[in-house]
Amino acid sequence: MILQSVVAPQSTTWNSILVVLLAFVTALVVSAGFVIASDPTVFAAPDPLSALGNAGAAVVNAYGALLAGAIGNPSSIPAAFSSGTPSGIALAFYPLSETLVAACPLVFTGLAVALGFRAGLFNIGGEGQVIAGGLAAGYVGFSVHGLPGIVELPLALVAGFVGGGLWGFVPGLLKARTGAHEVISTIMLNYVAIYLTYYFLNTALFQRPGRTDPISRVVDTGAMLPSLAGVNLRVHAGVFLAVLAAVAVYFLLWRTVFGFEFRAVGSNPAAARAAGINVGRVVVLAMTLAGGLAGLAGATLILGVQFSLTPGFSSGLGFDGITVALLGRGNPAGVVAAALLFGGLRAGSIQMQASTSTPVDLVQVIEALVILFVAAPAVIRAIYRLRTAPVSVTPTVSPGWGS
Amino acid sequence: MGGREVNIPAAATARSGADSITLGLKGITKRFPGVLANDHIDLTVEPGEIHVLLGENGAGKTTLMNILYGLYQPDEGEILVNGVPVKFHSPSDAIRAGIGMVHQHFMLIPVFTVAENVMLGSELTRSFGFLDHRRARLEVQRLGQEFGLAVNPDTLVESLSVGAQQRVEIVKALYRQASVLILDEPTAVLTPSETEELLTVMQSLKRAGRSIVFITHKLRDAMQVADRITVLRGGRVVGATVPANSSEGELATMMVGHAIRLRVERPAAKPGAVVLSVAGLTAHDDRGQIAVDDVSFDVRAGEIVTIAGVQGNGQTELVRALMGLEPVVAGRIVVGGHDLTSASPRQTLDAGVGHVPEDRIKDGLIADFSIAENLALDVYYLPPYASGPILNPTEMVHNAEVRIPEFDIRTPSALTSVGTLSGGNQQRVVVAREFSRPVSLMIAAQPTRGLDVGSIEYIHERIVQLRDRGAAVLIVSSDLDEVLGMGDRIAVMFRGRMEGPFESEQLTRDEIGLMMAGATTGRNATSGGQPGGNL
Numbered sequence: 001m002i003l004q005s006v007v008a009p010q011s012t013t014w015n016s017i018l019v020v021l022l023a024f025v026t027a028l029v030v031s032a033g034f035v036i037a038s039d040p041t042v043f044a045a046p047d048p049l050s051a052l053g054n055a056g057a058a059v060v061n062a063y064g065a066l067l068a069g070a071i072g073n074p075s076s077i078p079a080a081f082s083s084g085t086p087s088g089i090a091l092a093f094y095p096l097s098e099t100l101v102a103a104c105p106l107v108f109t110g111l112a113v114a115l116g117f118r119a120g121l122f123n124i125g126g127e128g129q130v131i132a133g134g135l136a137a138g139y140v141g142f143s144v145h146g147l148p149g150i151v152e153l154p155l156a157l158v159a160g161f162v163g164g165g166l167w168g169f170v171p172g173l174l175k176a177r178t179g180a181h182e183v184i185s186t187i188m189l190n191y192v193a194i195y196l197t198y199y200f201l202n203t204a205l206f207q208r209p210g211r212t213d214p215i216s217r218v219v220d221t222g223a224m225l226p227s228l229a230g231v232n233l234r235v236h237a238g239v240f241l242a243v244l245a246a247v248a249v250y251f252l253l254w255r256t257v258f259g260f261e262f263r264a265v266g267s268n269p270a271a272a273r274a275a276g277i278n279v280g281r282v283v284v285l286a287m288t289l290a291g292g293l294a295g296l297a298g299a300t301l302i303l304g305v306q307f308s309l310t311p312g313f314s315s316g317l318g319f320d321g322i323t324v325a326l327l328g329r330g331n332p333a334g335v336v337a338a339a340l341l342f343g344g345l346r347a348g349s350i351q352m353q354a355s356t357s358t359p360v361d362l363v364q365v366i367e368a369l370v371i372l373f374v375a376a377p378a379v380i381r382a383i384y385r386l387r388t389a390p391v392s393v394t395p396t397v398s399p400g401w402g403s
Numbered sequence: 404m405g406g407r408e409v410n411i412p413a414a415a416t417a418r419s420g421a422d423s424i425t426l427g428l429k430g431i432t433k434r435f436p437g438v439l440a441n442d443h444i445d446l447t448v449e450p451g452e453i454h455v456l457l458g459e460n461g462a463g464k465t466t467l468m469n470i471l472y473g474l475y476q477p478d479e480g481e482i483l484v485n486g487v488p489v490k491f492h493s494p495s496d497a498i499r500a501g502i503g504m505v506h507q508h509f510m511l512i513p514v515f516t517v518a519e520n521v522m523l524g525s526e527l528t529r530s531f532g533f534l535d536h537r538r539a540r541l542e543v544q545r546l547g548q549e550f551g552l553a554v555n556p557d558t559l560v561e562s563l564s565v566g567a568q569q570r571v572e573i574v575k576a577l578y579r580q581a582s583v584l585i586l587d588e589p590t591a592v593l594t595p596s597e598t599e600e601l602l603t604v605m606q607s608l609k610r611a612g613r614s615i616v617f618i619t620h621k622l623r624d625a626m627q628v629a630d631r632i633t634v635l636r637g638g639r640v641v642g643a644t645v646p647a648n649s650s651e652g653e654l655a656t657m658m659v660g661h662a663i664r665l666r667v668e669r670p671a672a673k674p675g676a677v678v679l680s681v682a683g684l685t686a687h688d689d690r691g692q693i694a695v696d697d698v699s700f701d702v703r704a705g706e707i708v709t710i711a712g713v714q715g716n717g718q719t720e721l722v723r724a725l726m727g728l729e730p731v732v733a734g735r736i737v738v739g740g741h742d743l744t745s746a747s748p749r750q751t752l753d754a755g756v757g758h759v760p761e762d763r764i765k766d767g768l769i770a771d772f773s774i775a776e777n778l779a780l781d782v783y784y785l786p787p788y789a790s791g792p793i794l795n796p797t798e799m800v801h802n803a804e805v806r807i808p809e810f811d812i813r814t815p816s817a818l819t820s821v822g823t824l825s826g827g828n829q830q831r832v833v834v835a836r837e838f839s840r841p842v843s844l845m846i847a848a849q850p851t852r853g854l855d856v857g858s859i860e861y862i863h864e865r866i867v868q869l870r871d872r873g874a875a876v877l878i879v880s881s882d883l884d885e886v887l888g889m890g891d892r893i894a895v896m897f898r899g900r901m902e903g904p905f906e907s908e909q910l911t912r913d914e915i916g917l918m919m920a921g922a923t924t925g926r927n928a929t930s931g932g933q934p935g936g937n938l
Contacts, residue, residue, distance in 0.1 A: 254794075254796070255793060255794050255796070256792050256793055256794050257783065257784045257789050257792050257793070257794055258792065259794065260776075260783050260784075260794055263772070264769055264772070264780070267769045267770070267771045267772065268765070268768075268769040268770065268771075270765050270766050271765065271766050271767060271768060271769050271780070272769070273728065273748060274726070274728060274748060274758065274760055274766040274767070275748070275752075275780040275781045276747070276748045276749030276751075276752045276753075276781055277749075278747070278749070
């Protein structure tokens with residue numbers, strides 16, 4: 001049900017963008033309620049008026065810190081430039097850099113899920129695919145020596161794509177050959193990947209010499225993604241790769257023969273088959289490509305930010321990808337926008353916790369509420385009395401679990 | 404949740420609840436954005452009459468009935484029950500006033516029994532709010548007997564045939580004591596024998612004093628049962644008559660607005676070489692049972708072979724096997740000298756076979772795709788629509804801009820998504836796609852099912868044109884008029900076996916009907932099955 005309503009919205013583009021924006025606003029409003037409820041000054045206030053005042057202040061402070069942590073303080077930028085020191089300038093752009101760093105892997109995993117959606121597949125295996133990609137890229141990164149950087153980095157990235165691709169290929173093949181539902185097989189493979197990480201990180205092949213805890217060797221400098229803004233800011237070239245990937249996915253879906261087949265199968269596999277499209281091949285290809293994209297998330301994470309492997313390095317990226325894809329309506333441009341939004345929320349939450357003691361988990365609440373409202377657009381439409389979307393004559397029915 | 408008690412009198416025979424009523428619609432007008440769906444329509448339905456409402460798709464019949472059923476409010480005009488103006492704000496109001504509606508697309512819960520479906524929404528309860536299944540079952544049986552609508556109250560609806568499901572819908576309406584029954588295109592989904600049964604039921608309802616509003620575009624059915632006929636076109640009443648004073652041709656002219664040929668002119672076929680040769684074909688259905696049983700026949704270039712049969716006797720599986728969509732268990736399929744027995748759908752299409760699928764929504768079109776994309780659905784990977792792996796969407800649009808006027812597809816643009824088109828236009832898209840490719844064999848399954856008279860005429864014309872250009876055409880149809888009107892040679896399928904094909908002059912309509920029901924006619928000794936076809 002969600003698949004059809006998100007990927008093929010029966011409304012105009014503006015209508016659905018409006019719904020998403022309003023969903024975000026509504027989520028912020030509801031979360032503000034939580035901020036107020038957890039602020040002790042509100043309840044300690046002597047009278048209702050000052051309680052309201054405290055409540056308002058609490059919300060403004062929390063969201064203000066969130067915003068500052070996400071994109072920084074516009075007034076501080078000219079001041080930073082006039083200070084002249086690189087570290088001063090860096091400080092002003094630190095929030096933006098953090099937002100981009102957080103958004104980069106989300107773009108990849110969001111695209112991975114969105115591509116799957118377009119072909120009618122529910123790719124829940126983002127987590128495992130990220131891990132597989134990260135493991136492969138990391139391994140190439142720290143075990144291949146002597147090659148010039150211009151070869152070593154792309155090699156490591158390709159390894160990441162292949163690793164993730166393999167983690168997508170297997171469920172794709174299972175679905176095409178046996179009808180095994182990809183939700184089940186991808187979730188299972190997530191676990192396999194998680195535990196494989198532990199396993200590998202305890203082998204001599206991966207483990208950093210001199211350490212007994214599960215941490216890998218450090219990646220070669222030649223395989224590291226170049227930093228974009230100097231030592232003090234973490235933003236790295238992977239960000240460009242993410243944008244490139246979004247463009248590539250758009251191009252694939254709407255300008256290539258494969259993309260036509262993907263969309264046909266995703267929309268109506270029976271008609272696609274009757275028209276001669278090889279549905280099984282499309283499924284395998286779609287899952288492999290989606291896995292590869294998620295693998296790149298892992299690769300850019302390891303090669304651009306973490307530089308070595310530790311357990312749990314994927315930290316829920318795969319599942320966040322689902323949220324990002326849903327918010328982005330399965331559209332590459334939407335995915336980038338949603339990834340930036342969530343990246344900003346993540347980056348900002350650190351600042352928010354530091355300045356106002358509001359726990360970072362509030363951002364999870366906001367994200368969850370946004371998804372809730374986006375998944376039920378009728379609620380938003382009812383609240384804001386938006387025009388209901390025009391409905392096509394044939395009801396779209398999702399095939400559901402059984403197919 | 405406990406339901407409302409339906410007012411069932413203690414004496415189970417006499418039904419005082421459902422009185423005969425006179426229904427009147429005066430000056431009903433309804434506007435939607437951009438379209439005047441109903442334009443000052445006047446209509447009366449007398450007690451105990453079968454009133455046929457004729458009109459093409461889009462003429463405003465369904466809108467009018469939705470107003471009568473309380474789903475819409477008219478912009479102007481009023482509804483009168485026994486001369487008293489009433490307002491229906493919802494179907495409950497209409498039901499309380501004695502109006503019942505059987506929609507074209509059934510509203511039944513497949514996993515519930517017949518009795519459960521019938522009492523859904525008006526549940527009978529015992530003490531403490533427990534559902535009273537026993538009384539519901541008795542009620543269903545009683546209604547069935549009274550009106551000749553035999554249904555077993557304990558069967559699950561999903562295992563019923565389409566005709567039986569329709570009977571359940573009618574029982575549902577009668578259970579709510581409908582005095583006026585609105586039937587929206589009931590015969591569109593029925594086989595010839597089921598249609599006869601329904602028309603009989605309608606007569607018995609009439610004798611019991613109920614009125615029926617029979618919405619249809621099937622002229623034969625209208626002429627057969629109507630007491631009065633009202634014809635709608637473009638939202639207006641363009642004619643009101645009785646069968647005695649009219650004819651199918653006259654009704655068709657009123658419906659369409661100009662003279663229309665009911666039978667396509669079909670010059671004699673000049674058959675050439677054999678194009679399709681099927682030998683000993685056996686295939687299974689999706690439950691693994693044999694659906695096509697040792698079927699052999701030929702289709703030659705320049706001829707049309709029609710396969711008649713009640714739906715469910717293997718025709719669907721036969722077409723799917725021919726198109727490579729189902730595996731062939733035994734036998735051979737040869738098209739133009741190529742053995743296509745184990746060919747994939749793409750190979751079959753590439754071999755010059757065109758396919759108009761039985762279920763256009765499921766197999767023929769991708770509803771979310773535009774008309775342009777759907778028109779290129781089997782050729783998107785070939786030049787000029789693709790150069791290597793790169794797609795050329797503008798070429799698809801150019802192609803659409805040619806085909807849309809050529810096949811008279813009514814749409815605002817080539818980029819409209821196909822799901823928003825009417826059934827007739829959707830089928831034209833499928834036909835435009837298949838008939839614009841170079842094909843030596845065209846397989847059309849139920850090509851005019853559910854379509855308006857204008858579209859039917861158009862598609863039949865194109866098929867004959869295709870035949871006269873030298874293609875071999877195979878039509879599978881459960882519409883006897885189509886089978887007889889289009890077939891140069893006619894075959895009949897029953898329980899997976901095929902009788903014929905016979906030259907069409909050699910067969911009478913009755914003989915075909917008998918073969919469809921499985922009776923031997925002395926013509927062909929092979930399938931000596933039991934008479935009485937569908938379950």
